[in-house]
Structure formats: C-alpha cells, structure tokens
Amino acid sequence: MDPSQDTTPKPSMSDDAATITSSSTPPRQPKSRAFWMSFIAIMVSTFLSAIDLTAVGTALPTIAEALNDTKGEYVWVGSAYTLSSTAVIPLSGSLADALGRRPVMLMSIVFFAVGSALAGAAQNMDMMIAARAIQGIGGGGILVLTEILVADLVPLAERGVYQGMIGFVWSLASSIGPAIGGALSNKGHKAWRALFYMNLPFTGLAFLLVWLYLSVRTPEGTVSSKLAKVDWIGNGLVIVGSTLSILGLSWGGIRYPWDSAQVLAPLIIGLALLVAFGVYEAKVPARPAILLDVFRNRTSLSGILTTAAHSVVSISLIYYLPVFFQACLGASPIRSAVDLLPAALLIAPMGLAAGVTVAVTKKYRPVNWVGWAITIIGFGLFSTVVEDSSKGKWVGYQLVVAVGVGMIFTGPVFPILAPLPNNHAASALALFSFIRTFFQTWGITISGTILQNMLKKNLPADFVAQFPPNFEIAYAAIPAIKLLEEPVRTAVRAAFARSMRAVWQTMIGISGLGLLLSLIMAEVPMDTSVDETYALEEREKRVEDV
16 A cells, blocks of 8 residues: 555644543563564664774774875765765665565665675775775665664554664664774774674674564565655655765865855755755655655654754764863873763663653653753753863763763654654654764764864964864864973863863754754654554464465
C-alpha cells in the first residue's frame, strides 16, 4: 500500500495537549531469539559507524604528516565523510522502502568496508579523501537503517529502552574512539592505518549477523519495479543541495572568506535546492522521498526543530570541549580525549534513562522539557569556567551539560513519530537522521566562526599576525601555545577561555530556543504496533514455509 494513501486515524493536533490521553495497550510479548540476534546485528553496525567517526579526528595530524599534506587538505578527511553520509540519508530511506531493509543495510556495510580498506591503504591525501567519501556513503546508510530497523522491530510505545540501548552503544564507541585514535597516532607514521583496517573484522561480523539474522520482510516485485518507485528527482535535489551547502559551510572562514564567491555561491545555491526539494516533494511525486506529514502537525514539527537545535549544541560540546582542554589547560590530544570522558560516558546512560522513562510513563514531553532545562543550566555554568578553574569545576559542569544533552539524544524521536501512521516511520526517520547530521555541520560552523572571530579580538595582535589570514586560528595556535614564554602563554590561554565563553553563551541561547520549541508538542498516544510490511519474519517460520 502507498504510505501516502494511509488512512489510519490519529489524534487531532488541534486538540489541547492536556486532553489527549493514552490508549489502552496490549500486554508485551516476550522477544524471540530472532529478534535479539537481529538487534545485536543493528548494535554491531552502530558501534562500527560511531567508533570510526570519532577515532579518526584524533589521529588527523599524524595522518596529514604521513601523507605529506602541505595544503591543509586534512580537514577534508572528516568533511568528505560528513558530506557524503548526510547527502545519502534520504536516498537510503527511499531504497529501504523500495528494496527492503536488509539489502540496503548489507550494501551500506559493504560501502563502509571498501572505504575503510582504501583509507587504510591510502598513499596520498586525494586517495584518503576519496576513500572517506565512500566510507561516508556506508556510514550514512548504517545510521538511517539503524533507526528504521528499530522502528520495524519495536512498537513506538516500547521503543524507549531499545532506542536507549542503541544510544548507549553509540556513546560508548564515541567515548573510546578518540582514545584509540590518539594511542595509535602516537605509535608512529604507519600505525594510524590500523584505525581503518580494524574496521574490517567489525564489518565482516556486522555483515554476517545481518545476513543470517536480520529476517525482516521484503516488498514483493522485481528490482526494476521497486526502483521505479524511488523518487529519483527529489533525492537528486537533496543530494546536490546538501552537498553544495556543506561545501560552503566547510570552506567559510577557513579556505575562503565568508563573503567570497567560493563560499556564498555553493551555500546559496545549495540552500535554494533544498527549498526546491521541499516544494517538489509537496506537489509532484506519488511516492516522495520525504513524506511531508511530519511538517503538517505541531508535535512532529516540534520534534524535528528540537532535533536541529540539539544537533547544534551537542556537536559544539563534543567538538569544542577538547579545544578548550588543549588551549586553556595545556592538555595533549589524547589527554583531552580523557578529559572529555565524564561527558562522553554520561551522555549514553542518560539517553538510556530517558528512553526507559518514556517507555514506562508513556509520556515524552517531560523528558524533552527537563533535558532542555538542564542543558541551559549546564552551559550557563560552563560559561563561567576560565583557564585557571579547578578540575572540580570543569568536570562537574561538564557532567551537568551531559545529563541534559544525553536526555535529548533520544527524546525528539517520540514526538516526531507519535502522530504519524507507523508505515510513515521510515520516511520520518530518514528526515530525522538527515536533520541531525546536517545541523551538526551547522553546529561546527557556528561555533567555529564565533571562536575564530573572538580569538582575533582577544588574542595578542602579534600572536595572531603569525598565522595566514583565512586559517582556522584555534587549531593552528594550539601547538604553538606550549612554546610561548610567560606571560604571553598565560595571556593566550586567557584569551582562549574568553573566546570559548562566547561559544557556550551562544549555546545557552540555542538551548533556550530548543526548550521553547519543545513546548508546542502535544502528548499523543504512542503506537503499540509495527508496520507489518517490514516486520520481523521469524526464522523458524521461514524454515517451515520452505
């Protein structure tokens, strides 16, 4: 059945939130062995994607030196992955609807494995960047298929626990990734290749588990008839539009000035194409890449907008706290990864706790509201930290921020899906994953631009003058700080602390916006069933049918 023709009744979004009550739910059925093996396959795939994404950043200086990067192209090792993974997310969701979840997940794992092997064997930066783009295609597919498969296997009313478990795996991998990257980068100019080669046994295990145990149903029909149902024009618009806009964001203020044609042209054209994508999806295709029902009710719209705000503040915390530790506290790259562990290790349990709370109470609004309130308080506290603050302060305040950010990692998906028929879940989750990754890029750009401008204002003029005009001062200056004589060294560290304060204060404002946006969501009863089109097909039943 075409999802756009679905007539499943849902609560009216015009109803006052207080009048919407939970419907009676049937008793939960015990999960089968097939379910748990399928879920383990999903978690291994998630771990694979997360550990690679976080481990590579720590090793970038070593990789750049080993591959004789003299043009500053090392930034594209991360950007190429982000760009390709973001661009393919909507297409991965469309293909998963057309071809079935299992083949698309297997294809994503293969892309990730091929990209990993090529990155490990890279002999120059061009080969490395191309390999990371291939990896990103696989990583983006794994990311969105993970969300979709959890929706296929678990009703929304029960999903909090399982969503939290996926978040826990992601956060665990993210917390140990930087330490692994730092450790390997300290072993010499060839050890970094193990960062990519170590993905191969994980991809092999993930592929085997998905192949053997991920027994979800597949739509009937020939491959050509299934591909004909994909909205290729819409997906083409979003791929080109997101690619161009991310290029502009990546170049702005670093490779080229923000007011240059090289930045403004791709940014403006890319955003215009994304607007054109929205207009096209609303009017033209019979089976759109993104079902716009998510924008037609205030609860789903609130979930999408708070996801965007959360993406900005969470990536700013994770990305720029190590900058603070290295610049203000004199930490080494691997030490800064250790200093980040209080946040990294707490975000996952708080995401799990938030999911469990939603599953038990059948209410998602309190989790979102409390999460945003704590995030505002945490960033407010952290904005008071300076270069000579005690360890107790920056650890304790970091923990407060992590509690709030962790709760909102799992919080928005419930209001996004609750008002929608369950056969719209794949499209909505593809949009959710796209918004999350796309606005993480905006988060890095917003915080980076603020830090860059504040450093130019706060750092001693003679210190700034030694760096090229459009170079990212933060990353260029950090290695030089430890070589400075006193009192210049202390002055530079104090300037970094003042500049970082502006970043945290901006995050207070964005978190406040997130709280306001979360207030418009209604408390809609969550579905207690899954879309049978892609439901779990028990292995024992399949054997009997054969």
